[in-house]
Amino acid sequence: MGRTVVELFYDVISPYSWLAFEALCRYRHIWNIDLRFRPAFLGGIMQQTGNKPPAMLPKRGEYLLKDMKRMAKYYQVPLRMSADAFQHIMGTSSLTAMRFITAVDMTNPQYLEPLSREFWMQFWSQHEDISQPENLLTVARQAGLPAELSQKALEMISSATVKDRLKETTAEALKYGAFGMPAVVAHYDGEPHLFFGSDRLELLGNFIGEKWLGPVPSPKL
Secondary structure, eight states, X not given: OOOEEEEEEEOTTOHHHHHHHHHHHHHTTXXXXXEEEEEOOHHHHHHHHTOOOGGGSHHHHHHHHHHHHXXXXXXXXXXXXOTTXXXXXXXXXXXXXXXXXXXXXXXXXXXXXXXXXXXXIIIIISOOOOSSHHHHHHHHHHTTOOHHHHHHHHHHTTSHHHHHHHHHHHHHHHHTTOSSSOEEEEEETTEEEEEESGGGHHHHHHHTTOOOOOSSOXXXX
């Protein structure tokens, strides 16, 4: 039986996407899956679907601050929620960062995983600004990208090629039914199946015939 293709559509401004990203990275050598990272633009998905950020409902925002702290501990991801986390999100656009990530994916995809992880680290663990071009190079350096590759990616973010690729990936997520992120799409029995959120990975595993061993499975299994 072939490996199940599992696509993860994500945006680094989404903290729940980080949780799903790390958990799926742990499971890709345990489950019989072909994990594919699909950087997309959350802002575009929200706009196209009429969705609203959770923090726009104050009580939900209060709950999410607590929920994220619990989830970060459970998933063992160094995500740190500050009291002004939602102001931090609302005041930041991830478009430039996601174009930069897309440019690297198009030119040097072997760096996509560490680069994406470093963006989450900088934004959600260190609370750094990831919207300014000069900061992109800092993130790339921390992720281990050679300076010349980072500079090339930076120059590409304003190109039609990169902009179109990000739009196409975002449109693909919408086609699968995404209304937020993370959007996990399992291609099983000849059809795509959408699972929304980092807390549906147990259901994903059950659906594709794999066993869920918790968010931090033993590497020996």
